[in-house]
Amino acid sequence: MTAASDTPEQESWFHRNQQSVAPWLFLAPGILFFLFYVIFPVFQSFNLSLYAWDGLGEAEYVGLRNYEDLYWEYVDRDAFYTSLKNNVIWLALYLLAIPAGLFIALFLNQTVFGIRLYKSLFFFPFVISQVVVGLVFTWFYDPTFGLLTAALGWFGLEGVNILGDERFVTYGIILAGLWPQTAYCMILYLTGLNAVDPEQIEAGRLDNAKGWRMLWHIVLPQLKPATFIAFVVTIIGALRSFDLISIMTEGGPFGSSRVLAYYMFEVALSEYGFRMGYGAAIAVVLFMIMMCFIAYFLWSMYREEKGR
Amino acid sequence: MTGVTLEGAIKRYGETQVIHGIDLTIEDGEFCVFVGPSGCGKSTLLRMIAGLEETSEGTINIGTRDVTHMDPAKRGVAMVFQTYALYPHMSVAENMGFGLRMNGVPKPEIEKKVKTASAILKLDPYLDRKPKALSGGQRQRVAIGRAIVRGPEVFLFDEPLSNLDAELRVDMRVEIARLHQEIGATMIYVTHDQVEAMTMADKIVVLRDGRIEQVGAPLDLYRDPDNRFVAGFIGSPSMNFLDCTVKDGALHHPALAGPLVPDTPIPDNLSEITLGIRPEHITLDPAGDQLNIDLTEALGGVSYCYLSTPKGDKIIVEERGDERSKQGNKTAINIPTKRTYLFNKNTGKRIK
Amino acid sequence: MTGVTLEGAIKRYGETQVIHGIDLTIEDGEFCVFVGPSGCGKSTLLRMIAGLEETSEGTINIGTRDVTHMDPAKRGVAMVFQTYALYPHMSVAENMGFGLRMNGVPKPEIEKKVKTASAILKLDPYLDRKPKALSGGQRQRVAIGRAIVRGPEVFLFDEPLSNLDAELRVDMRVEIARLHQEIGATMIYVTHDQVEAMTMADKIVVLRDGRIEQVGAPLDLYRDPDNRFVAGFIGSPSMNFLDCTVKDGALHHPALAGPLVPDTPIPDNLSEITLGIRPEHITLDPAGDQLNIDLTEALGGVSYCYLSTPKGDKIIVEERGDERSKQGNKTAINIPTKRTYLFNKNTGKRIK
Amino acid sequence: SDLSGDLKIFLDTSNPAPRATMEAMIERFGAQHPDLNIETTVIDREAYKTQIRNFLTANAPDVATWYAANRMRPYVEAGLFEDVSDLYAEPAVGEALASTKGALTIDGKQWGVAYTYYQWGVYYRKDIFAELGLSEPTTWDEEKANCAKIVESGRACYTIGTKYLWTAGGWFDYLNMRTNGFDFHMALAGGEVSWEDERVKQTFLNWKELIDMGAFIDNHQTYSWQEALPFMVNGDAAAYLMGNFAVAPLRDAGLSDDQLDFYQFVSINPDVELSEDAPTDTFHIPANAQNKEAAREFLRFATSAEEQTIINNGQNLGQLPVNAGSSVDDDKFLQQGFKMLSTNSTGGVAQFWDRDAPAEMAKASMEGFQEFMVKPGELDRILAKLERARGRIYK
Amino acid sequence: MFPTPIEKQSQGIQTAYKAMLPVALLLWLGPLLAVALFSVKPGADFTNANYWGLPSSFEFAQNYGQVFFNSDMPRYLLNSFLITVPTVIGAVALSAMTGFALGIYKFKANLWIFFMFVAGNFVPFQILMVPVRDLTLDMGLYNTKTGLVLFHIAFQTGFCTLFMRNFIRALPFELIEAARVEGVSEWRIFWYVVLPLMKPALAALSVLIFTFIWNDYFWAVVLTQGPESQPVTAGITSFNSQFRAAYHMMSAGSIVAALPPVAMFFLMQKHFIAGLTLGAVK
Numbered sequence A: 001m002t003a004a005s006d007t008p009e010q011e012s013w014f015h016r017n018q019q020s021v022a023p024w025l026f027l028a029p030g031i032l033f034f035l036f037y038v039i040f041p042v043f044q045s046f047n048l049s050l051y052a053w054d055g056l057g058e059a060e061y062v063g064l065r066n067y068e069d070l071y072w073e074y075v076d077r078d079a080f081y082t083s084l085k086n087n088v089i090w091l092a093l094y095l096l097a098i099p100a101g102l103f104i105a106l107f108l109n110q111t112v113f114g115i116r117l118y119k120s121l122f123f124f125p126f127v128i129s130q131v132v133v134g135l136v137f138t139w140f141y142d143p144t145f146g147l148l149t150a151a152l153g154w155f156g157l158e159g160v161n162i163l164g165d166e167r168f169v170t171y172g173i174i175l176a177g178l179w180p181q182t183a184y185c186m187i188l189y190l191t192g193l194n195a196v197d198p199e200q201i202e203a204g205r206l207d208n209a210k211g212w213r214m215l216w217h218i219v220l221p222q223l224k225p226a227t228f229i230a231f232v233v234t235i236i237g238a239l240r241s242f243d244l245i246s247i248m249t250e251g252g253p254f255g256s257s258r259v260l261a262y263y264m265f266e267v268a269l270s271e272y273g274f275r276m277g278y279g280a281a282i283a284v285v286l287f288m289i290m291m292c293f294i295a296y297f298l299w300s301m302y303r304e305e306k307g308r
Numbered sequence B, C: 001m002t003g004v005t006l007e008g009a010i011k012r013y014g015e016t017q018v019i020h021g022i023d024l025t026i027e028d029g030e031f032c033v034f035v036g037p038s039g040c041g042k043s044t045l046l047r048m049i050a051g052l053e054e055t056s057e058g059t060i061n062i063g064t065r066d067v068t069h070m071d072p073a074k075r076g077v078a079m080v081f082q083t084y085a086l087y088p089h090m091s092v093a094e095n096m097g098f099g100l101r102m103n104g105v106p107k108p109e110i111e112k113k114v115k116t117a118s119a120i121l122k123l124d125p126y127l128d129r130k131p132k133a134l135s136g137g138q139r140q141r142v143a144i145g146r147a148i149v150r151g152p153e154v155f156l157f158d159e160p161l162s163n164l165d166a167e168l169r170v171d172m173r174v175e176i177a178r179l180h181q182e183i184g185a186t187m188i189y190v191t192h193d194q195v196e197a198m199t200m201a202d203k204i205v206v207l208r209d210g211r212i213e214q215v216g217a218p219l220d221l222y223r224d225p226d227n228r229f230v231a232g233f234i235g236s237p238s239m240n241f242l243d244c245t246v247k248d249g250a251l252h253h254p255a256l257a258g259p260l261v262p263d264t265p266i267p268d269n270l271s272e273i274t275l276g277i278r279p280e281h282i283t284l285d286p287a288g289d290q291l292n293i294d295l296t297e298a299l300g301g302v303s304y305c306y307l308s309t310p311k312g313d314k315i316i317v318e319e320r321g322d323e324r325s326k327q328g329n330k331t332a333i334n335i336p337t338k339r340t341y342l343f344n345k346n347t348g349k350r351i352k
Numbered sequence D: 001s002d003l004s005g006d007l008k009i010f011l012d013t014s015n016p017a018p019r020a021t022m023e024a025m026i027e028r029f030g031a032q033h034p035d036l037n038i039e040t041t042v043i044d045r046e047a048y049k050t051q052i053r054n055f056l057t058a059n060a061p062d063v064a065t066w067y068a069a070n071r072m073r074p075y076v077e078a079g080l081f082e083d084v085s086d087l088y089a090e091p092a093v094g095e096a097l098a099s100t101k102g103a104l105t106i107d108g109k110q111w112g113v114a115y116t117y118y119q120w121g122v123y124y125r126k127d128i129f130a131e132l133g134l135s136e137p138t139t140w141d142e143e144k145a146n147c148a149k150i151v152e153s154g155r156a157c158y159t160i161g162t163k164y165l166w167t168a169g170g171w172f173d174y175l176n177m178r179t180n181g182f183d184f185h186m187a188l189a190g191g192e193v194s195w196e197d198e199r200v201k202q203t204f205l206n207w208k209e210l211i212d213m214g215a216f217i218d219n220h221q222t223y224s225w226q227e228a229l230p231f232m233v234n235g236d237a238a239a240y241l242m243g244n245f246a247v248a249p250l251r252d253a254g255l256s257d258d259q260l261d262f263y264q265f266v267s268i269n270p271d272v273e274l275s276e277d278a279p280t281d282t283f284h285i286p287a288n289a290q291n292k293e294a295a296r297e298f299l300r301f302a303t304s305a306e307e308q309t310i311i312n313n314g315q316n317l318g319q320l321p322v323n324a325g326s327s328v329d330d331d332k333f334l335q336q337g338f339k340m341l342s343t344n345s346t347g348g349v350a351q352f353w354d355r356d357a358p359a360e361m362a363k364a365s366m367e368g369f370q371e372f373m374v375k376p377g378e379l380d381r382i383l384a385k386l387e388r389a390r391g392r393i394y395k
Numbered sequence E: 001m002f003p004t005p006i007e008k009q010s011q012g013i014q015t016a017y018k019a020m021l022p023v024a025l026l027l028w029l030g031p032l033l034a035v036a037l038f039s040v041k042p043g044a045d046f047t048n049a050n051y052w053g054l055p056s057s058f059e060f061a062q063n064y065g066q067v068f069f070n071s072d073m074p075r076y077l078l079n080s081f082l083i084t085v086p087t088v089i090g091a092v093a094l095s096a097m098t099g100f101a102l103g104i105y106k107f108k109a110n111l112w113i114f115f116m117f118v119a120g121n122f123v124p125f126q127i128l129m130v131p132v133r134d135l136t137l138d139m140g141l142y143n144t145k146t147g148l149v150l151f152h153i154a155f156q157t158g159f160c161t162l163f164m165r166n167f168i169r170a171l172p173f174e175l176i177e178a179a180r181v182e183g184v185s186e187w188r189i190f191w192y193v194v195l196p197l198m199k200p201a202l203a204a205l206s207v208l209i210f211t212f213i214w215n216d217y218f219w220a221v222v223l224t225q226g227p228e229s230q231p232v233t234a235g236i237t238s239f240n241s242q243f244r245a246a247y248h249m250m251s252a253g254s255i256v257a258a259l260p261p262v263a264m265f266f267l268m269q270k271h272f273i274a275g276l277t278l279g280a281v282k
């Protein structure tokens, strides 16, 4: 380079190329860690899903057999389809956290005395570990002494064994999951509401938009970023649902509350599960479902990046 | 169509009172501009008329209706906000038609009205765009269009042009003036831009600290200000003020070539008087040497000459023509006595 | 201290070229202002000189050194940004001393230099404050102080005053001018504010679309523009342009009272010529009726009269004195031939 | 006592009483070998079942608890357990442990030692039986007749918590062994018999009789076995088919020996010999152990007649010793159990369903049992499903 | 502000609203309050089926004393801290650097690397389970806090990078340019200019990651066993099996396990919420 011709001191190579080298030095540790622990394992899982392996001995290459099993093997298929079906239910119902969160946020978006404390207390469920949430709700649903049974009792109704009935169990667990998730969405919306342009509200008032119409036509569109995040985290949360199922039912009764994430754990690592390859195949399916959402998320991010 | 009348309008935020009993009549079809320094209550007053702020005391009438406690949407007013407050998720046409839609106007009628408004404002090519895809000036036009569509009796503007750059501001200013002529509705316009106030208003209301300082036609305020505040506020560059001592019926000041006997008689009881004189009325006298020329800014057609006395009084003089003064030289000034204004130094009241 | 020379400087972003071979010499100690419409490449050119953008082709010299590919830090330049770019977590003194500290200058020396700079800029009372606790003008002064402290050969300013309000802008303008006199370093200043360019520059560089349109002293550009673009860009309100037809060595236009024979001889080969005339040089002739008075904006000392021909040509005339024209009337205009400028209608080149 | 170095022991005896017992035993062992640095880790019993795989391959201890029979097969086949046939070759050990040797044998080699076993059977509320005028049944009809009376009195006959599935496996073990006999049961566990076989179906039909009469408590699918105890303690249920380890918590919960008694599961098909569940808990030496010498010594110690007597007595595990030379505590349940297993279990001794059947089949079938207990009407569908599972699991 | 501020409504509505607040809160937190109530009851209340009545005696000290002095709970809590704190430090440090690199520099791979982090962050972690477990086993880090910490750092780096990069993007780029003109080296720009400005982001992120990691259950189960290295979320399950059906103890244990993140939230509320909302958007 000719740049140094004027400067007497010989600059080091590093110094000259600082701007192009620096980002890689900053990135190196993070990328290495991430590749090592996240990216490579994803591919390893893909690979593993082609093997039959009990986690102890030698793995045996079986090609797409594990995926065939998902489809053909009747006993697994029951379990697999139950899990898949439950995942869909999770996805659909978990999204209720968004309107529920919005509703609570609207309810709390006031400036009366002590409202800050109320807001934080409403947010509580989100900070608590899902393990504890699971326990709390297991007791809440307990058919002999649970708060639910007791409450139904006060109204003269018979208790329902939510977690013991395959018709209700998934909904029961989802409800438990909705509790912290709603709190999360509530906070997102509360901050979103803070950022709503007051002038637009005023313009709306002059335009005679009131109540629900104001909410629908003017406020909600402005809450789009908050809704988007709420949507993303809720979807991800729904597909990752594991802790609650593990704590509340272990997939039971007779496997009716499993979702893919739990089923995979069960076949691969639980007490009676020794089918690592099959588990990996389930994980790959789950990954593919999630990938749709990831791709959507990245795509909208890409648009935004290009748009600026 | 109809005018606006305020009687003893007062606004309090909790304990602090920010509008102190405003009495004001704005005629039907008049273009009324509120000016005043920042924080003087222009926006608050406007928003009280719009109904976006409650009126603590007093009454507001639009036409013959007492609207003091009426819903904003019911008052027959439309407002154009400084930030435009366009709904970002709606197209231009939807933005303009939204108010009608909320009031249950049938679709074809909305479309017709939007068409009319967009024709007036030359917005036809943009009707399907989102506000994001418009320039600042176009957005402002949409905001105005939204106001027009609803056919209000009174238009309220809160610094509608302050977010535009200088050039666009000029264009939009002309456009709004044209619009006022075309529609003929009552318009109330808040600005802190002198030029806007002077050029657009039928009537200027100068506010200070929640009180009216003076109301009048622009050139009346320019030529005949009631007090030092208005005199200094209207006109750019500002009027020069010199605190003079009174001796033998004449004004004395080191910056002056000699004692100055103004056309207006000086009251006997005052020993000190503030003399006001606009930059464009002073001429330089290169023969004198009372004043230093600190700086001359040549803008092409005009120059502004910054003068100072050894004691620190500053005077600005406007120069025209091809010959300009030179920075660093000394000079004196000539003041035509008929162009002077006298003010009570303590109260700021004009002495006429 | 030393000047800056650009030779054939070109900047490309990927495929698109935004600076097209700029040749420019800025003398040692000169105050050079880049002006031009938004997006014309002013900032890009400045940042190329600073080293913040790579130069795609051509060379940039500062003094005798070729700095084209040199690190920004090595070029001996200091830059003041539009947004000030003060480090918000450091006090004023730390902000000013940071560059020296990072380059291993011993503490006492840093302190001394910061003291000197803060004395020049009257920042002494604020040295321990964080930028947040300063007003806009003070922040801008700190940003300048940070530049001064490093004792650069060339100062670069990118629209340093555009974030200040009108009043402060005037003050800071004066301050920077004073600073230039005091330090005497070469300064390159980007702005799109006419007034700044006119009042501060020793030399104005007018840019358009990445090319230089004209270089010269401010009043030279005002009085003697090379082309229609510069003529229209310098001066406010802009010069009026009338596209005239040439017949018998005279210019014909419906807006004119009669054929106009300009002082400058008209080249034979042109049948159409653009006539330029500044608003302040036109006078109204109420006797005539070629033109409509669309609007008169009275600003106090001056008025701007917006005229139009029936065919839609627009003319602005500046009026002074106490008598002003009235909107809606008809009028004619007088044009002093010695104030006219002629331009080739197609190329925009000035005909001298 | 020339042992030295570290000895790492992993235990799954996480319930308070067994935990204390084991820790005390290890302390005694340590006292004999002062140079040995013993490190004991007690892991939650349920968690242990999933974690054993990890630690056997990664940071293997020197001694680990586990279960006999099929339950240890994957680890044996993966070469993760040490062959300890040499221990059995020692006369002192070999003879003393003869009774459990079979359960620890795979491919003709022994892979660990048992340290305790316990009987299964019906624990019942003597006072409730007395109140209703019932006596211990011996035949299926008596059983059902008793149950009918209990149900009539507003109680459930049996408490059970099937959340963790295996408790239902106990019921299946007994019903199937009583209906079809030990050999058939083992063949079923080994995948040799179809689940849709009429004989299997008969087992379930017998079960269904109980279910249909409301013999089991409601909502059992939401409870663990411990959570099901209060029903018996509170008198909402009269009996519990369970292993002997249930005695301790029942006593802790306040039931006296006057209220609590035990009987052998009744005979159903008079043609089959009685056989029993007697799960064996075991010690193994992981193949990756560091201090196998000390580990072997520990195994010898733990199975010695003396230690067996101590750790299995009523104050400690309250279970049966594996060493022929040790004595059974005179706790009434242990005595009854010991007698039952040694004299009245001619058909054979099973380990337990989830230890006799391969893991996957155990899981699938026990889920089926649970479902059956909730929805007895779906029997055919459940059996068809299990048959499909059998088709794939046993290769 | 939407909805219309309640102060502008009639007195009646205001009162009704203020009365509704505590009721709504009570309903909302009902299950949790029940657990709190359980945790101060004597065990006898449960055998006597006094589930919902007032505690027959107030056994706060007794129950919580048990948790702290007669179980592995303190060890689990300590483990949780030893896992959470290094993870927070590690993840925040790594992502400050990656975020800086991705936020400041323009280079071809920039967006793709960023997307890699983002995508990785949303991956269902089940797909990582088996390989990561094997990896940890192979490195001899199975059942160590280190193994868990390393993985958490790596995984959280995805989220944190998204967060940091967006935050840095929002900083005025002129600050960096100003520093470059002044001859400040890249590393020093990071250290002296950018890092101090990121303080709010660092605080927000730390608090957020703290709760995430503290509440992690899945990885705790997959990568650790037993009280020597398991965090409290996993510990609570073995605690519960130790006290199966002793609801007062389980409640007390749960409350103890839930307390640190709750305390964290209350102390650092501002940062926490900033983190939640800043994280994904800007």
Ligand SMILES: Nc1ncnc2c1ncn2[C@@H]1O[C@H](COP(=O)(O)OP(=O)(O)OP(=O)(O)O)[C@@H](O)[C@H]1O
Pocket (backbone or CB within 6 Å): B013, B018, B036, B037, B038, B039, B040, B041, B042, B043, B044, B045, B192
């Ligand atoms: N919600 C409020 N609570 C308390 N005081 C307020 C409130 N809104 C405005 N004020 C005060 O009322 C006064 C008038 O404010 P207003 O916005 O009307 O001024 P303005 O003339 O529009 O100023 P600007 O030119 O800056 O817009 C100010 O002193 C302001 O501080």
Ligand SMILES: Nc1ncnc2c1ncn2[C@@H]1O[C@H](COP(=O)(O)OP(=O)(O)OP(=O)(O)O)[C@@H](O)[C@H]1O
Pocket (backbone or CB within 6 Å): C013, C016, C018, C036, C037, C038, C039, C040, C041, C042, C043, C044, C045, C192
């Ligand atoms: N990173 C970039 N990539 C592509 N084009 C760019 C980039 N930066 C600037 N440009 C283009 O270069 C041209 C010059 O931009 P520059 O910022 O120098 O204009 P400017 O004269 O400073 O305008 P303004 O007065 O608005 O600041 C513009 O057309 C702009 O779109």
Ligand SMILES: [Mg+2]
Pocket (backbone or CB within 6 Å): B042, B043, B044
């Ligand atoms: Mg205002």
Ligand SMILES: [Mg+2]
Pocket (backbone or CB within 6 Å): C042, C043, C044
């Ligand atoms: Mg620029």
